Amino acid sequence: MSRTIADAFANGKAFIPFITCGDPSLEITEQLVYAMEEAGADLIELGIPFSDPTAEGPVIMAANERALKGGVTTDKIFDMVERIREKTDIPLLFMTYANVVFSYGAEAFCARAKKAGILGLILPDVPFEEKEEFVDIFAKYNIDLLSMIAPTSDDRIAMIAKEAKGFLYMVSSLGVTGTRSNISTDIGAMTAKVKAVSNVPCAVGFGISTPEQAKKMADLSDGAIVGSAIVKICAEYKEECVPKVKAFVKAMKDAIR
Amino acid sequence: MTNLKGRFGIHGGQYVPETLMNAVIELEEAYNHYKNDPAFNEELNQLLNDYAGRPSRLYFAKHMTEDLGGAKVYLKREDLNHTGAHKINNVLGQALLAKKMGKTRLIAETGAGQHGVATATAAALLGMECVVFMGKEDTIRQALNVYRMKLLGTTVVPVESGTATLKDACSAAFKEWTNRISDTHYCLGSVMGPHPFPTIVRDFQAVISKEIKEQCLAIEGRLPDVVMACVGGGSNAIGTFYNFIEDKEVQLIGCEAAGRGIDTAETAATIATGRLGIFHGMKSYFCQDKYGQIAPVYSISAGLDYPGIGPEHAHLYDIGRAQYVPVTDEEAVQAFEYLSKTEGIIPAIESAHAVAHAMKIVPTLGKDKIVVVTISGRGDKDCAAIARYRGENIYE
Numbered sequence: 001m002s003r004t005i006a007d008a009f010a011n012g013k014a015f016i017p018f019i020t021c022g023d024p025s026l027e028i029t030e031q032l033v034y035a036m037e038e039a040g041a042d043l044i045e046l047g048i049p050f051s052d053p054t055a056e057g058p059v060i061m062a063a064n065e066r067a068l069k070g071g072v073t074t075d076k077i078f079d080m081v082e083r084i085r086e087k088t089d090i091p092l093l094f095m096t097y098a099n100v101v102f103s104y105g106a107e108a109f110c111a112r113a114k115k116a117g118i119l120g121l122i123l124p125d126v127p128f129e130e131k132e133e134f135v136d137i138f139a140k141y142n143i144d145l146l147s148m149i150a151p152t153s154d155d156r157i158a159m160i161a162k163e164a165k166g167f168l169y170m171v172s173s174l175g176v177t178g179t180r181s182n183i184s185t186d187i188g189a190m191t192a193k194v195k196a197v198s199n200v201p202c203a204v205g206f207g208i209s210t211p212e213q214a215k216k217m218a219d220l221s222d223g224a225i226v227g228s229a230i231v232k233i234c235a236e237y238k239e240e241c242v243p244k245v246k247a248f249v250k251a252m253k254d255a256i257r
Numbered sequence: 258m259t260n261l262k263g264r265f266g267i268h269g270g271q272y273v274p275e276t277l278m279n280a281v282i283e284l285e286e287a288y289n290h291y292k293n294d295p296a297f298n299e300e301l302n303q304l305l306n307d308y309a310g311r312p313s314r315l316y317f318a319k320h321m322t323e324d325l326g327g328a329k330v331y332l333k334r335e336d337l338n339h340t341g342a343h344k345i346n347n348v349l350g351q352a353l354l355a356k357k358m359g360k361t362r363l364i365a366e367t368g369a370g371q372h373g374v375a376t377a378t379a380a381a382l383l384g385m386e387c388v389v390f391m392g393k394e395d396t397i398r399q400a401l402n403v404y405r406m407k408l409l410g411t412t413v414v415p416v417e418s419g420t421a422t423l424k425d426a427c428s429a430a431f432k433e434w435t436n437r438i439s440d441t442h443y444c445l446g447s448v449m450g451p452h453p454f455p456t457i458v459r460d461f462q463a464v465i466s467k468e469i470k471e472q473c474l475a476i477e478g479r480l481p482d483v484v485m486a487c488v489g490g491g492s493n494a495i496g497t498f499y500n501f502i503e504d505k506e507v508q509l510i511g512c513e514a515a516g517r518g519i520d521t522a523e524t525a526a527t528i529a530t531g532r533l534g535i536f537h538g539m540k541s542y543f544c545q546d547k548y549g550q551i552a553p554v555y556s557i558s559a560g561l562d563y564p565g566i567g568p569e570h571a572h573l574y575d576i577g578r579a580q581y582v583p584v585t586d587e588e589a590v591q592a593f594e595y596l597s598k599t600e601g602i603i604p605a606i607e608s609a610h611a612v613a614h615a616m617k618i619v620p621t622l623g624k625d626k627i628v629v630v631t632i633s634g635r636g637d638k639d640c641a642a643i644a645r646y647r648g649e650n651i652y653e
Contacts, residue, residue, distance in 0.1 A: 050549075052551050054428050054431055061418060065418075073548050074548050074549075098272055098536075099536050099543070099549040100548065100549045100550075103532075103548060104549065124274050124275075125272045125273060125538075126272060128278070129262065129278070150274070150276035152276050152277075152279050152438060153278070156275075156279065171275065174276060174436050175432070175435050175436035
């Protein structure tokens with residue numbers, strides 16, 4: 001029986017790293033998955049690059065551009081995930097944009113994602129009101145479309161949480177992805193609003209870059225998601241990034257354990 | 258069942274990050290309230306008339322009509338508006354709405370700079386802070402408009418990501434809105450983006466077709482046979498079409514920027530070369546590759562250099578109510594020169610795309626036919642760039 005999203009939250013706080021597929025290459029992406037799992041990652045978000053990633057800050061945007069320039073395509077990423085699946089059953093999610101899935105054909109996309117053992121998708125430009133575009137097809141393939149809540153969600157939190165699948169992605173701050181020195185949102189209050197209506201696990205993302213921040217956010221929720229800080233290491237060390245990312249993920253996981 | 262809010266057939270919708278959902282809902286509620294508020298409308302009409310100079314003229318282009326030897330040509334002179342383009346119609350409406358909503362800061366994207374200048378103008382008039390995002394490439398192509406915005410007290414942010422043109426400016430403006438919502442209104446410049454923008458912008462631009470209808474009836478005693486306009490996102494075109502959509506005998510033609518030709522990669526003709534997608538908050542047609550990556554489009558016109566088209570246009574195309582035709586850089590430049598020489602009117606290079614198609618179809622129509630071409634803006638901003646296109650090395 002392969003692992004599920006729920007399994008990622010079954011042993012204490014979850015650490016969820018994000019990397020952009022194909023930055024610096026798909027071979028390195030594959031090695032990063034194994035290394036991050038060894039370092040204690042509970043679930044991994046794989047970014048399928050998009051030409052115009054409107055929820056991303058400069059770090060992940062640049063990674064998207066580099067990956068696309070390097071010739072990465074959705075099909076090549078599916079092939080890579082299938083190779084990964086031969087070696088590990090770590091829970092994997094895709095994070096990308098609506099047009100990448102829509103253009104591929106949601107049905108065809110899900111068929112390939114299912115075959116590659118992808119458990120869920122995060123599509124930041126598909127809010128609650130538009131999820132009908134995809135959910136029925138995703139459900140048919142048993143793939144979760146994850147929901148997000150933001151500091152501006154307020155009265156929308158209960159509505160979103162009640163229908164949330166997999167885990168609920170809590171956006172820590174206004175703005176786009178990227179490291180922040182300070183997260184001022186009352187994450188504890190957001191979590192409480194979710195827990196009042198749902199048992200779905202909640203993980204916090206956007207702006208987390210240090211073990212201290214990760215611990216603080218994980219203490220207030222069920223886990224921490226880290227993207228830009230890892231992508232920054234990939235950008236700096238390129239082909240040599242695997243041990244550096246591994247050490248970073250280990251430090252983060254150790255902090256929230 | 259998909260979200261029915263803001264749909265035009267299958268197009269439109271609200272594909273925005275959760276962070277912006279309450280902002281677009283708040284905007285929709287405010288708009289639905291104020292659009293029927295007599296005091297708001299009186300204030301807006303006063304601004305449109307006394308400040309922006311409406312109504313704009315419907316001018317009979319006598320020389321062009323004689324020269325082309327076919328239908329009668331009328332020009333809807335949006336170029337005569339304050340700030341030199343149709344953009345001010347929408348901006349005054351949105352800025353006033355933002356002010357009523359308690360917002361103190363406007364942000365906007367701009368391509369050619371016309372929408373940026375209009376937004377900067379409204380911000381100066383209404384005492385609001387203003388930041389305009391403009392592709393780095395366009396700040397070079399339209400340097401004069403950058404200076405104009407600065408003169409009006411606006412901060413211009415050059416956007417260097419992606420193709421450094423209109424789509425990237427638009428993405429940057431959306432990101433800034435995600436970052437700062439409470440005091441900021443995103444004054445979107447075209448009939449695109451998430452609901453309610455395509456509806457709000459269309460309603461504020463519909464004054465163009467409302468006036469054309471009244472003016473044509475007054476002058477000719479009947480409706481025109483054809484109304485046409487250039488299309489990037491499509492705001493002046495939807496403004497030109499809107500009040501004629503139910504008048505099935507009036508032909509609606511949108512002129513897209515084909516750049517170096519629709520058989521090349523250097524084109525921005527969305528209907529001719531794009532396919533259905535989801536981007537910038539809406540479902541519509543987009544220029545994209547087989548994996549859904551948005552294409553790096555090109556046109557000589559910074560204002561039409563956009564890989565998508567507003568959702569209502571996509572729907573009018575689907576149902577066959579409007580027709581969309583590609584016009585190349587070269588054809589647009591020839592039309593730019595033609596209208597300057599024949600009528601003494603220098604049109605914006607964007608508007609010249611519509612003039613170019615008029616030059617093709619007017620001779621094929623009988624002398625009893627009436628064609629209205631919307632001149633969406635004036636061409637002063639383009640003179641240096643067109644001179645360079647023709648090999649004259651002048652700089653502003």
